[in-house]
Amino acid sequence: MGLNMGRIVLNRDRCKACYLCINACPKKILEPDSSVNELGYYPAKVKDEKECIGCAICARVCPDMAIEKVYK
Amino acid sequence: MEQLVYKKPDSIRDDFKITFCPGCDHGVAVRLVAEVLDELGVRENTIGIASVGCSVFSYDFFNIDIVEAAHGRSLAVATGVKRSKPDKVVFTYQGDGDLASIGIAETIHAMTRGEKVTAICINNTTYGMTGGQAGPTTLIGQVTTTTTKGRNPELSGFPLKISEILKEVDGTAYVARVTLDSPQAIMNAKRCIKKAFEAQLKGLGTGFVEILATCPTNWKMTPQEAHARVRGEMSEVFKPGVYKDKVSEVI
Amino acid sequence: MNNKDKKQLLKGNYAIAQAAIEAGCQSYFGYPITPQSEIGEYLSTKMPELNRAFVASESEVAAINMLLGAGATGVKAMTSSSSCAVSLMQEGLSFIAGDEIPCVLVSVMRAGPGLGYIYPSQGDYFQTTKGGGNGDYKIVTFAPASVQECVDLTYKSFYVSQKYRTPVCLLADGMLGQMMEPAVVGSYPYEEIDQSDWALDGAKGRAPRHIASIERDQETLRKRVEKLFEKYNRILENENIFEKYEIESAKLVITAFGSIARIAKAAVKKARKNGLKVGLFRPIMLNPFPEKIVAEIAQKVDCILDIELNCGQMLQDIKASIAGAANIPIKFYGRPAGVMMTVEEIYKQIENVYKEIVEKKYGTACI
Numbered sequence: 001m002g003l004n005m006g007r008i009v010l011n012r013d014r015c016k017a018c019y020l021c022i023n024a025c026p027k028k029i030l031e032p033d034s035s036v037n038e039l040g041y042y043p044a045k046v047k048d049e050k051e052c053i054g055c056a057i058c059a060r061v062c063p064d065m066a067i068e069k070v071y072k
Numbered sequence: 073m074e075q076l077v078y079k080k081p082d083s084i085r086d087d088f089k090i091t092f093c094p095g096c097d098h099g100v101a102v103r104l105v106a107e108v109l110d111e112l113g114v115r116e117n118t119i120g121i122a123s124v125g126c127s128v129f130s131y132d133f134f135n136i137d138i139v140e141a142a143h144g145r146s147l148a149v150a151t152g153v154k155r156s157k158p159d160k161v162v163f164t165y166q167g168d169g170d171l172a173s174i175g176i177a178e179t180i181h182a183m184t185r186g187e188k189v190t191a192i193c194i195n196n197t198t199y200g201m202t203g204g205q206a207g208p209t210t211l212i213g214q215v216t217t218t219t220t221k222g223r224n225p226e227l228s229g230f231p232l233k234i235s236e237i238l239k240e241v242d243g244t245a246y247v248a249r250v251t252l253d254s255p256q257a258i259m260n261a262k263r264c265i266k267k268a269f270e271a272q273l274k275g276l277g278t279g280f281v282e283i284l285a286t287c288p289t290n291w292k293m294t295p296q297e298a299h300a301r302v303r304g305e306m307s308e309v310f311k312p313g314v315y316k317d318k319v320s321e322v323i
Numbered sequence: 324m325n326n327k328d329k330k331q332l333l334k335g336n337y338a339i340a341q342a343a344i345e346a347g348c349q350s351y352f353g354y355p356i357t358p359q360s361e362i363g364e365y366l367s368t369k370m371p372e373l374n375r376a377f378v379a380s381e382s383e384v385a386a387i388n389m390l391l392g393a394g395a396t397g398v399k400a401m402t403s404s405s406s407c408a409v410s411l412m413q414e415g416l417s418f419i420a421g422d423e424i425p426c427v428l429v430s431v432m433r434a435g436p437g438l439g440y441i442y443p444s445q446g447d448y449f450q451t452t453k454g455g456g457n458g459d460y461k462i463v464t465f466a467p468a469s470v471q472e473c474v475d476l477t478y479k480s481f482y483v484s485q486k487y488r489t490p491v492c493l494l495a496d497g498m499l500g501q502m503m504e505p506a507v508v509g510s511y512p513y514e515e516i517d518q519s520d521w522a523l524d525g526a527k528g529r530a531p532r533h534i535a536s537i538e539r540d541q542e543t544l545r546k547r548v549e550k551l552f553e554k555y556n557r558i559l560e561n562e563n564i565f566e567k568y569e570i571e572s573a574k575l576v577i578t579a580f581g582s583i584a585r586i587a588k589a590a591v592k593k594a595r596k597n598g599l600k601v602g603l604f605r606p607i608m609l610n611p612f613p614e615k616i617v618a619e620i621a622q623k624v625d626c627i628l629d630i631e632l633n634c635g636q637m638l639q640d641i642k643a644s645i646a647g648a649a650n651i652p653i654k655f656y657g658r659p660a661g662v663m664m665t666v667e668e669i670y671k672q673i674e675n676v677y678k679e680i681v682e683k684k685y686g687t688a689c690i
Contacts, residue, residue: 007074018095018288018295024255041094056078057255063099064090070078085531116527121392122535131533137523139395140535142418145388148380152392153523155376156350156400160525178388181381 006054007071008046014066015043021058021067027051030058081106083115088133091126095295097252097285098126101194102133104262105165108269109136118161119153121146123175125167126200144175147182150189161272163190168282169199172234173208179238186243186277190268193234193280195249195310196287204290208232211309216290231309235282239315245277246270247316251284251307253299267319276318284310327508335473335499336361338506339403339429342477344369346511348427349398350376352389354408357441358497359431362403383408387415387428394424394490395534397522399481403429405497406447407438410455416490417456420551421536425484425518427477428462429493431500434660443498444660445581448636451494452610459548461555463491464610465564466581467499471506476607482513483562487554488521494609496632498582498663559611566605567620569595573602574681576620577673578641579630580606583664587630590669599677612640618648626680630669631657652680 015037021044022030029052033045043066046052054072059065080088083106092098109115115136122130124143131138141149146164154162164171171179171193182189198216199205206216206223209231213222223231235249246268250261261283268279284306286298293301327345340362343351351370353363363379370377376393380386386402393400404412409430419426430451434444451464463483465476473495480491523532538544568588570576579587584605594601604620606613617640621627627645629638635655642653656672658664 005074006077014090016090016094020095020295020299023296054074054077059078060255060258061100063092063094063096065080065084065088065099065103067078068080069076071074072077117525119396119523119525128537131535134531135526136531137526138531138533138535139392139523140418140422140533140537141388141391142414145384145391145415148385148388149392149395151378151385152350152352152389152394152400153396154392155378155389156393156396156398157524160396177381178385181385185378 005050006052007049008052008058008067009069010044010046011066011068012043012045013038014064015041016064017041017043018063019044020061020063024057024061026055026057027053081110083109083135084133085135091129091132093289095286095288095298097283098194100252100258101192101283101285104258104265105163105192106134107262108266111266112269112273114161118163119157121150121153121162121164123164123166123170125170127165127167127194128201130165144170144173145178146170146175147187147189147191148178151182151185151187154187154189161269163192163269165192166194167200168193168195168209168234169207172232180241183238183241183243183278183280188272188275188277190272190279192265192268193282194285195234195282196285197231197306198287198290200287200290204287209234211305233310235315238280243277244280244316245318246279248314249282249284249310249312251302251312253302264314267317270319274319274322276322284312327510330505330507332503333470333506334361334501334503335470335495336431336501337365338470338473338508339477339493340365340369341508342474343401344373345508346478346481347399348375348401348481350393350400352378352380352386352393352402353404354380354383354386356405356408358433358500359403359405359429362429383411384415387412390426391415391419391422391424394419394426395422395523397518399485401427401429403431405431406433406435409447409450413455416454416462417458417460418536419490420456420460420462421458422534423488424490424534425488427480427484427491427493429495432494432496439660441497442660443496443582443632443663445496445583445632445636446660447494448609448631448633451492452612460551461610463489463558463608464494465491465607466494466609468581468585468605470499470502470504473499474506474508478511478513483558485516485518487558489554489558494581496582555611559613562608563613564607565613565616566603566607568603570602570604570620572600574600574625575628575673575677576602576604576624577628577630578604578617578637580609580637583630583632586664586666587669589666590673593666593670594673599673600681601673601677609637612644614644617641617644621645621649621651624651625684626652626654626676628654628656628673628676630672632660632664633657634659
């Protein structure tokens with residue numbers, strides 16, 4: 001774990017699976033989940049939390065405000 | 073010690089419900105407006121005008137006082153609010169069908185009076201809420217449910233260039249056209265929205281931002297393809313940029 | 324003593340404008356149309372002097388929506404217009420009613436349909452009381468018959484609109500708007516109604532407020548509309564005003580509203596002088612319509628003669644009120660806009676109907 005460690009709080013039940021965050025993430029650490037959420041979508045999930053740099057780009061491109069908090 | 077670098081803006085309700093389709097840019101636009109209200113510290117002094125179209129459910133996400141307007145009439149309602157309570161921050165959140173088709177008279181006249189309000193317009197080249205019919209901004213050749221062979225200017229005219237028109241209206245103090253197709257574009261859009269509110273706060277006139285936005289559902293595209301369309305053919309016709317900026321002039 | 328407390332020779336339109344100022348109208352929006360343009364002209368100077376809002380709107384569509392916005396902030400707000408231009412306001416009126424926003428519309432009727440002309444008319448009784456807007460709602464309506472009533476009912480309109488959070492229409496006509504007669508403007512006679520528990524002023528230290536007619540839940544929507552109609556019932560119960568003249572012993576009662584009712588009253592006086600047992604009922608609140616009172620009157624008389632400057636609009640409400648309550652003939656005398664009726668002309672109608680119905684029943688002994 002380096003100094004740039006970050007963390008996101010992703011509310012999986014708000015995600016509508018547009019995956020704009022997956023595309024935008026500079027570290028490519030987001031991916032579709034394999035189980036559906038309350039809305040019936042396969043939400044985005046963090047596959048490798050250690051790699052998150054807390055840049056918040058995922059939160060800024062998310063149209064559903066499903067990424068509720070970003071820490072750095 | 074980790075620091076919070078992003079959170080939902082206070083101007084978005086805690087129990088917010090995003091009513092838009094997956095990947096629709098509306099959600100980002102709404103959040104940017106809310107972030108600007110937060111940053112300007114005006115949330116508790118703001119009255120928003122909800123319009124008709126996909127923006128009709130503004131109550132579901134904005135954490136502010138809101139009054140509804142009939143289709144196209146937002147800037148007339150905004151005029152009534154602002155003239156009655158000049159110390160309030162007043163803004164409209166409208167689609168292009170609302171602002172530039174059925175409401176073009178209310179739009180141009182509110183702006184020619186230089187009403188001290190802010191108008192945010194989502195231009196997605198279609199009537200999204202009703203299922204993707206051709207609207208005032210539909211591109212030539214664009215297939216919609218009412219231009220099934222593509223928009224033919226002989227039959228249904230040309231797309232209306234809203235920002236180009238409104239920059240010529242003397243009462244506008246800030247006019248910009250932005251996109252939301254990349255993180256950089258989103259940051260830029262937020263700066264422009266902030267300027268459009270500053271135009272009002274400084275009493276310079278009407279602030280206006282046209283947001284080129286996606287409608288993946290009606291365009292029948294993935295959100296990613298839809299952003300590519302914004303960058304491509306949409307931006308070719310509707311050139312992004314700052315068309316008028318009296319705000320920077322006074323700073 | 325201020326001029327406003329003296330009797331002045333006043334034109335109806337100016338009387339309305341001055342009363343709006345006295346009532347504390349904070350915001351006025353309007354577009355010129357004859358025969359009511361003097362209202363906007365007067366207020367265009369007066370409102371800015373008092374630091375109040377005046378906007379010459381780009382259309383009546385805009386004016387009514389500005390009114391919606393102003394009313395949503397809780398201030399007293401007004402627009403004024405006429406006939407073909409009030410048509411343009413129907414969309415906004417439906418929203419305002421659904422939103423429960425207090426505001427006042429002054430409608431000075433001219434002749435229609437379409438552009439018609441600027442002659443006095445009562446052709447917009449339907450437009451006002453039945454509405455062209457969508458959905459279940461009513462526009463509370465008061466109809467003055469004199470310049471003094473233009474003043475008094477402007478005050479009442481503001482009061483009722485604010486007390487019940489509802490749009491109110493002051494329904495005058497070209498004759499009332501244009502004619503001059505002595506009237507006292509005086510001061511706003513009603514208590515101020517606090518609007519701070521619902522009006523929009525920015526969600527400072529409280530939950531946000533939403534003013535909207537949209538309602539996705541069908542049961543909630545049903546209840547909302549039912550609540551509106553409970554409100555209209557309360558308004559009818561508490562705010563109804565009307566004029567009864569020589570009703571008690573009458574065999575024949577004339578029903579009429581607004582300017583025509585005044586002429587009809589003169590004809591009734593003449594009939595009484597000539598021994599005919601005739602009375603007059605003039606509803607001043609036209610909407611909600613005082614059905615019960617009309618039914619009670621009908622139970623005591625032998626005939627109703629409805630007189631209007633149109634082809635029979637309030638007549639429909641008169642008939643609906645009487646249906647099931649009394650089985651009497653309901654006669655109508657009216658004509659579409661143009662020349663005002665004379666006292667003599669109405670008297671002739673009274674005499675004819677009286678002969679046909681009353682004398683037939685009782686013989687000439689009745690006279």
